Amino acid sequence: MESITVTFKLNGKTTAVAVEPLASLRTVLREHLHLHATKAGCGQGGCGSCTVLVNSEPVLSCLMLAALADGQEVTTLEGIGTPQHMHPLQAAFFDKFAAQCGYCSPGMIVAAKALLDKNPHPTRAEIAEALAGNLCRCTGYVAILDAIEDVVTQMQEA
Amino acid sequence: MGVKQLGIVGQSVKRRDGIGHVTGQTQYVDDVFYTNMLWLKMVRSPISRGIIHGIDTSKAEAFPGVVAVITAQDVPNNWYTILCLIGVEPNDEPVLAHEEVMYIGEPICAIVAETEAIAAEAAALVKLDIEELPPVLDLEFAISPDAPAIKKWGNNTFMYDGYTHRKLRFGDFETAIQQADHIIEGTYSLSPIEHAPIETHCCVVKPEPDGRLTVHSNTQALYFTMDNTAIILQVPSQRLHMIGGTVGGGFGGKVDVITEPITCIAAMKTGRPVKWRWTREEEMRKSSTRAGVRMQYTDGVMNDGRIIARKVRSLEDSGAYHRHSPYGVQKHMANLPGPYTIPNVWVDAYCVYTNRQPSSAMRGFGVTEATFAVECQMERIARTLGIDSWEIRLINAYRNGQMRPVRKVVEDATLIETIQAAAELIGYDLPAHLKAMNSDDYAGNGGHHG
Numbered sequence: 001m002e003s004i005t006v007t008f009k010l011n012g013k014t015t016a017v018a019v020e021p022l023a024s025l026r027t028v029l030r031e032h033l034h035l036h037a038t039k040a041g042c043g044q045g046g047c048g049s050c051t052v053l054v055n056s057e058p059v060l061s062c063l064m065l066a067a068l069a070d071g072q073e074v075t076t077l078e079g080i081g082t083p084q085h086m087h088p089l090q091a092a093f094f095d096k097f098a099a100q101c102g103y104c105s106p107g108m109i110v111a112a113k114a115l116l117d118k119n120p121h122p123t124r125a126e127i128a129e130a131l132a133g134n135l136c137r138c139t140g141y142v143a144i145l146d147a148i149e150d151v152v153t154q155m156q157e158a
Numbered sequence: 159m160g161v162k163q164l165g166i167v168g169q170s171v172k173r174r175d176g177i178g179h180v181t182g183q184t185q186y187v188d189d190v191f192y193t194n195m196l197w198l199k200m201v202r203s204p205i206s207r208g209i210i211h212g213i214d215t216s217k218a219e220a221f222p223g224v225v226a227v228i229t230a231q232d233v234p235n236n237w238y239t240i241l242c243l244i245g246v247e248p249n250d251e252p253v254l255a256h257e258e259v260m261y262i263g264e265p266i267c268a269i270v271a272e273t274e275a276i277a278a279e280a281a282a283l284v285k286l287d288i289e290e291l292p293p294v295l296d297l298e299f300a301i302s303p304d305a306p307a308i309k310k311w312g313n314n315t316f317m318y319d320g321y322t323h324r325k326l327r328f329g330d331f332e333t334a335i336q337q338a339d340h341i342i343e344g345t346y347s348l349s350p351i352e353h354a355p356i357e358t359h360c361c362v363v364k365p366e367p368d369g370r371l372t373v374h375s376n377t378q379a380l381y382f383t384m385d386n387t388a389i390i391l392q393v394p395s396q397r398l399h400m401i402g403g404t405v406g407g408g409f410g411g412k413v414d415v416i417t418e419p420i421t422c423i424a425a426m427k428t429g430r431p432v433k434w435r436w437t438r439e440e441e442m443r444k445s446s447t448r449a450g451v452r453m454q455y456t457d458g459v460m461n462d463g464r465i466i467a468r469k470v471r472s473l474e475d476s477g478a479y480h481r482h483s484p485y486g487v488q489k490h491m492a493n494l495p496g497p498y499t500i501p502n503v504w505v506d507a508y509c510v511y512t513n514r515q516p517s518s519a520m521r522g523f524g525v526t527e528a529t530f531a532v533e534c535q536m537e538r539i540a541r542t543l544g545i546d547s548w549e550i551r552l553i554n555a556y557r558n559g560q561m562r563p564v565r566k567v568v569e570d571a572t573l574i575e576t577i578q579a580a581a582e583l584i585g586y587d588l589p590a591h592l593k594a595m596n597s598d599d600y601a602g603n604g605g606h607h608g
């Protein structure tokens with residue numbers, strides 16, 4: 001199949017990449033652009049570990065064709081914070097032990113950011129609802145909810 | 159000495175790998191990419207049991223983009239030898255099946271290609287000629303005389319020192335059960351459980367110019383994997399440069415040394431880096447699980463709640479091959495009586511083979527299952543006799559100095575104290591005679607003493 005060129009804004013930078021028409025956004029991010037924070041857990045929209053933001057909305061990048069990202073704004077965990085400049089959510093996940101094996105953490109943090117950007121004062125139930133599509137097998141959801149609630153509290157106090 | 163003086167004990171310490179995890183900078187095996195890297199896909203058995211008459215790989219080999227096809231004859235020592243170093247024998251599981259298949263999903267041949275999609279497409283072109291045989295899928299049927307023997311040694315159980323099951327005999331169950339005021343029976347079953355780590359199995363191997371192989375593995379046991387891979391490849395272990403320690407969830411599901419040997423062979427055969435990563439379906443349906451198990455209890459209990467006799471028959475489903483199950487059943491046997499002082503115990507624990515995906519290690523395997531059954535049974539005894547749930551456990555809890563059925567004298571017992579502390583934590587006020595019990599006091603359980 002002939003490649004097509006997809007141009008989109010990726011973590012704030014305009015990016016053009018040649019992709020197979022049926023390549024998923026996740027495959028293009030991970031295997032063409034080598035942004036590995038976005039994880040591959042199931043490839044069928046079941047685990048949430050590949051969650052990225054497309055125009056600020058959380059999207060399962062394994063189910064989205066890269067071609068559909070053309071002209072859109074895509075943000076991965078790399079665009080949210082770095083080890084030197086962690087986003088408050090990343091700092092809270094680290095401080096509150098909300099990342100055990102770490103494999104679900106990128107998707108969790110991206111989904112949490114999408115929530116807080118829209119609703120800076122969510123209840124615990126609203127946080128849980130926003131993360132309902134993200135599976136964790138070892139950290140435990142309590143620590144993850146605690147970390148996000150901690151950020152909400154910090155934002156209220158600030 | 160105060161806890162603070164110990165330095166790190168009692169202190170909250172930040173995880174060394176935590177910042178990498180929350181910023182997505184931690185490198186998992188699937189994040190490893192090499193230039194010129196090939197991809198591997200496995201052709202697996204479509205049926206539960208059968209005899210292999212032919213594996214026709216010609217169409218797959220001719221498929222554009224396929225670089226190598228690996229079958230049993232490419233494997234220097236075609237046995238998964240997982241526990242051979244601790245005496246779990248005979249070897250029963252081929253790395254790649256060539257004579258027979260024993261479960262749906264058993265690996266038969268590997269396709270190595272320029273892309274993952276090409277490897278998957280070519281894998282579908284391998285023509286398998288397999289004569290289907292009736293599978294053995296039920297535990298009771300598997301050990302009945304009517305079942306076909308699926309294991310080469312002539313039956314469907316692991317042989318423990320010549321016996322079809324692991325026996326534990328302590329005291330005189332047969333006499334004691336006659337003297338009991340009540341006989342209380344219970345059967346407890348668990349279905350198999352898949353670990354379902356979010357990161358599926360993945361291995362990347364790069365052949366180096368000096369003849370070594372760089373092996374990126376998400377195994378939970380790097381040196382164990384190195385040893386077993388070296389045995390299968392028939393190479394000295396220093397030829398394997400193992401890189402691991404970062405696992406995206408394991409829970410016992412990543413200690414079977416399943417991906418590394420094949421990926422190494424693919425890299426050796428092609429001279430190029432190779433990646434093999436499992437799909438979610440492979441992880442759920444082909445990787446090993448916690449064993450399904452069926453445990454039957456027959457207890458002799460006195461009116462005052464003391465258990466004086468316990469007999470357990472347990473069937474654990476190892477699936478098609480050993481993996482870690484013969485060892486798991488050994489632990490299972492030792493834990494089936496529970497943490498209670500029972501002077502007359504009889505346990506028969508079977509490691510049963512069926513034509514299911516193999517079961518293996520998973521968090522406390524063998525032990526957790528036994529604990530589930532023991533505590534359900536304790537509850538049943540309490541309800542049958544109308545004795546309080548706390549009291550039934552405290553009466554029977556083992557005390558220091560008592561002999562356990564496995565011939566180990568109890569030392570440092572804390573069961574009574576732990577139960578008392580648990581009661582306090584949830585605000586349950588134990589009656590005075592239960593509060594007064596301790597692990598050095600035998601009066602509470604009728605003076606049972608070693």
